[in-house]
Amino acid sequence: MILAVTPNAALDITYEVDELVPHQSHRVTAVRQRAGGKGVNVASVLARMGHPVMATGLVGGAAGNEIRADLEARGVVARFVDGGGNSRRTVNVVSAVHGDATIFNEPGPELTGPGWQSLVAGLDSLLGEVAATVVVLSGSLPPGLPDDAYAELVDVGHAHEARVIVDADGAALRGALRSGPELVVPNRAELARATGAQDLAVATAALRELGARNVLVSCGADGLVLMPEEGSGWHARLPAPLSGNPTGAGDALVAALAAGLVGGSTWQQMARDAVTWSAAAVLQPIAGEIDPADVARLARQVLMEVR
Amino acid sequence: MILAVTPNAALDITYEVDELVPHQSHRVTAVRQRAGGKGVNVASVLARMGHPVMATGLVGGAAGNEIRADLEARGVVARFVDGGGNSRRTVNVVSAVHGDATIFNEPGPELTGPGWQSLVAGLDSLLGEVAATVVVLSGSLPPGLPDDAYAELVDVGHAHEARVIVDADGAALRGALRSGPELVVPNRAELARATGAQDLAVATAALRELGARNVLVSCGADGLVLMPEEGSGWHARLPAPLSGNPTGAGDALVAALAAGLVGGSTWQQMARDAVTWSAAAVLQPIAGEIDPADVARLARQVLMEVR
Numbered sequence: 291m292i293l294a295v296t297p298n299a300a301l302d303i304t305y306e307v308d309e310l311v312p313h314q315s316h317r318v319t320a321v322r323q324r325a326g327g328k329g330v331n332v333a334s335v336l337a338r339m340g341h342p343v344m345a346t347g348l349v350g351g352a353a354g355n356e357i358r359a360d361l362e363a364r365g366v367v368a369r370f371v372d373g374g375g376n377s378r379r380t381v382n383v384v385s386a387v388h389g390d391a392t393i394f395n396e397p398g399p400e401l402t403g404p405g406w407q408s409l410v411a412g413l414d415s416l417l418g419e420v421a422a423t424v425v426v427l428s429g430s431l432p433p434g435l436p437d438d439a440y441a442e443l444v445d446v447g448h449a450h451e452a453r454v455i456v457d458a459d460g461a462a463l464r465g466a467l468r469s470g471p472e473l474v475v476p477n478r479a480e481l482a483r484a485t486g487a488q489d490l491a492v493a494t495a496a497l498r499e500l501g502a503r504n505v506l507v508s509c510g511a512d513g514l515v516l517m518p519e520e521g522s523g524w525h526a527r528l529p530a531p532l533s534g535n536p537t538g539a540g541d542a543l544v545a546a547l548a549a550g551l552v553g554g555s556t557w558q559q560m561a562r563d564a565v566t567w568s569a570a571a572v573l574q575p576i577a578g579e580i581d582p583a584d585v586a587r588l589a590r591q592v593l594m595e596v597r
Numbered sequence: 598m599i600l601a602v603t604p605n606a607a608l609d610i611t612y613e614v615d616e617l618v619p620h621q622s623h624r625v626t627a628v629r630q631r632a633g634g635k636g637v638n639v640a641s642v643l644a645r646m647g648h649p650v651m652a653t654g655l656v657g658g659a660a661g662n663e664i665r666a667d668l669e670a671r672g673v674v675a676r677f678v679d680g681g682g683n684s685r686r687t688v689n690v691v692s693a694v695h696g697d698a699t700i701f702n703e704p705g706p707e708l709t710g711p712g713w714q715s716l717v718a719g720l721d722s723l724l725g726e727v728a729a730t731v732v733v734l735s736g737s738l739p740p741g742l743p744d745d746a747y748a749e750l751v752d753v754g755h756a757h758e759a760r761v762i763v764d765a766d767g768a769a770l771r772g773a774l775r776s777g778p779e780l781v782v783p784n785r786a787e788l789a790r791a792t793g794a795q796d797l798a799v800a801t802a803a804l805r806e807l808g809a810r811n812v813l814v815s816c817g818a819d820g821l822v823l824m825p826e827e828g829s830g831w832h833a834r835l836p837a838p839l840s841g842n843p844t845g846a847g848d849a850l851v852a853a854l855a856a857g858l859v860g861g862s863t864w865q866q867m868a869r870d871a872v873t874w875s876a877a878a879v880l881q882p883i884a885g886e887i888d889p890a891d892v893a894r895l896a897r898q899v900l901m902e903v904r
Contacts, residue, residue: 313617318702352660392623396625396628
């Protein structure tokens with residue numbers, strides 16, 4: 291069982307409009323809404339791929355109720371903790387003329403100590419209840435928390451002998467490293483923000499100084515570089531980049547890594563699966579979706595190099 | 598008692614962003630939300646001015662619950678009918694750089710016969726219960742209704758011997774006229790859309806052909822023209838236009854007319870009050886707000902001409 295934690299879950303709202311013109315009034319022609327947040331997408335992808343997974347995290351208010359209801363409707367097992375304030379929403383305005391989205395991200399409710407402590411206690415209690423061997427911590431921290439809040443969740447995972455993957459950015463990623471999570475998965479930009487270094491080797495070394503162990507750096511169309519603590523590193527990629535929807539590709543990558551850790555895969559196999567699942571997610575119009583048939587087909591195309 | 602009906606109530610969400618750039622991702626720096634819709638604003642203005650009023654209409658889903666909760670928090674008495682689908686939201690993106698808003702209006706839930714019939718029955722039941730002598734019907738009709746749906750609500754008002762004001766646009770306004778509401782209040786553009794005529798006298802005559810009785814046409818900075826069925830018409834205006842927030846000015850105008858009908862004011866007094874309340878609303882940053890001190894001050898400045 292994998293536990294996918296989203297401390298700052300979101301209700302993702304998509305508006306279709308004919309054309310977005312600043313400072314004008316727009317008739318929205320279609321409204322879709324869906325539970326979102328990186329850990330929610332991880333759980334959704336794992337569920338689609340047939341892996342036992344449970345989504346948890348903090349939600350609250352009317353938006354929190356809608357997040358819960360949507361996950362239930364999608365058949366994603368979820369046990370969220372009530373975090374007080376109204377969960378953040380994201381509004382994605384898609385223009386029929388241009389195709390791409392204009393996005394408005396609410397910051398989410400300012401979290402106070404008790405709200406965070408209910409997540410810490412909720413995670414501890416869930417791990418005592420379900421036999422989760424891997425915990426995934428994904429996405430931004432709610433506003434108002436110290437940078438090292440993730441370290442506390444890593445510690446809870448370790449107390450239950452779970453292996454922990456952290457997918458976070460900047461200060462939240464740096465703060466998590468103190469507790470030595472099994473695996474961190476920055477992309478190139480996140481790695482640079484967390485370390486101040488552009489060079490991959492220099493930045494990875496800097497991350498290790500802070501407590502990182504196994505490091506996987508995703509490089510967009512150039513695939514990924516996995517640098518384990520022990521043994522050889524791997525560069526995995528597809529022969530040609532896929533065009534599609536990159537939102538959620540990183541979450542599918544993390545889902546593959548969590549499944550690999552649970553199943554006892556080698557790092558080489560995990561690097562291959564991570565590229566494959568990530569690419570299959572690019573082919574889906576919505577984050578959190580994946581087609582197992584795409585995964586099977588794309589797995590045969592991955593190029594692996596020792597690094 | 599005035600009953601203010603909003604068949605298509607909304608949850609108005611305001612996002613502050615630094616600058617709106619199409620096809621980019623934006624961090625929302627502040628989120629506000631508030632019950633909205635034209636009849637909700639009418640009720641809110643009447644409550645601020647100390648007039649007994651109740652808001653009603655159709656709401657539904659999570660957004661409907663937030664509309665109810667906001668009105669309760671603001672002290673506006675409300676008894677909404679549950680209309681099934683999730684109430685529409687409007688997202689107003691205000692840019693710190695430009696100041697003005699970019700607006701996204703959800704269409705609202707498609708309404709089926711039973712949803713509408715619960716509003717008709719709900720209004721009938723409310724009018725049996727509270728001693729309302731004036732009913733205000735405001736704003737757009739939910740999608741899926743026939744153009745003459747407002748006529749049915751006008752009939753319910755008349756069955757309880759209430760006088761009915763209709764503030765609607767285009768086909769919904771035309772459709773209401775069949776039942777001969779006491780007063781209709783189009784602005785110049787709405788009058789033109791409802792009749793196809795640009796000239797005020799020609800358009801008003803066309804509206805009367807369809808069943809209109811007393812007609813008030815609001816003309817923005819040029820004030821308003823009130824043309825009663827009997828007696829002289831009035832042109833009322835301020836000596837100079839006010840700068841401010843025009844959103845909700847029309848609803849304050851309607852609120853003044855409703856208060857005048859309840860209190861037995863003359864048409865002349867109602868025209869004066871309508872200009873005054875409308876101008877006072879322009880001075881407020883939010884639709885549905887009004888300061889009685891502004892009303893008292895501005896009332897002395899209104900210029901009245903027989904027309």
